[in-house]
Amino acid sequence: MTEDYYVGAYWGVRKETALECARRAELFFHMLARCDPSFVQWYRAGRGFPRELPGHPVRTEVEALEKWLLQGRNRTDVGKHVIEDLGFSQMMWNAKKEATEISIHCGGYSPWGGPNSCLLKPTRESPIRERLLRVSVLAEVLTSMAIAWDPDFAMASSSEMVELLEKQGFEVRVGWLTYLSRRRGRLPPLPAPVRIEPVGALGWLLVLSPEPMTASNPEHVAFTSRVRELLDRAGLIAWPRPEPAGE
Structure with a gap:
């Protein structure tokens, strides 16, 4: 399977606070961790993380996720003012190499800003890939997205x-x-x-x-x-x- 597989959940305009989105994200990561062992720990970008790690470990408690989402607000080029109706956007990965990536855009309520979404892209080249691209695993991932994000x-x-x-x-x-x-x-x-x-x-x-x-x-x-x-x-x-x- 050399095609570029991904799992995506999409929903329309939905005005939600960072806290409301963080509660959904906490449930999503909790459910996702049961889908495959490689989904237990995630990492994010930022300065100062240990070189032996893929990034800063992502804490999946509501308080930490709320802070993380607030850091992902869209801002204007001039003045760096928060664009409230575009919601929150963040991404993460689970390994240095052959990583699965997750990107989240939530809380957006502008009719011109595109849909809210949660995307999971399995690693392209890895023995793990074959394990992930099975009906049983993908069904669990989709169910996790459906229950947590209500797309x-x-x-x-x-x-x-x-x-x-x-x-x-x-x-x-x-x-x-x-x-x-x-x-x-x-x-x-x-x-x-x-x-x-x-x-x-x-x-x-x-x-x-x-x-x-x-x-x-x-x-x-x-x-x-x-x-x-x-x-x-x-x-x-x-x-x-x-x-x-x-x-």
Whole structure:
């Protein structure tokens, strides 16, 4: 599997404080640590960390996460004033080499600032990669994201597959595994071998195949495209765009 796989959760405008986001992040890291041993300790950038470490260890208690998120506020180029409606952005990794990375953007409520998101990108070259790119692990990661961040949708896929399937600019993305919030609407009947699992009362997890879905396999592309089309007909794919002022 040489494709660039990632797991991403996305949600629209949601005004939240750094403390509210930190509570979500604390739950996310707590759940994530149970998905794989490599997800237990994370590191961040900054001066003065020990050379033998990948960075400063990230403390996953609410108080530390709140402070960390506040350090990730967007600021103006001139005057360095905080841009409140763009929320908080931070990233971290779990190793010096062959690292898995996490980037978080939360608390944003500007209609022009793009979606809030939580992205996890597994290492590209490592024996760990094969362990992470399994349905059982990815389903747990997606479930962790769904419960902690309550996104509109989340998916595990390769960038190459997304590029082949995406048709409307940014839209609800369908991947090898896909989470859809109940806020999006009702699921239509989907063809075998799609497996549908409820995620509490929040939404559904769709597993298109027990084996990795790759953009290099025409059958995988055709099947994923078929599922996307059925979801689109049910009104679950289109992502609402803000209207220009005055229209």
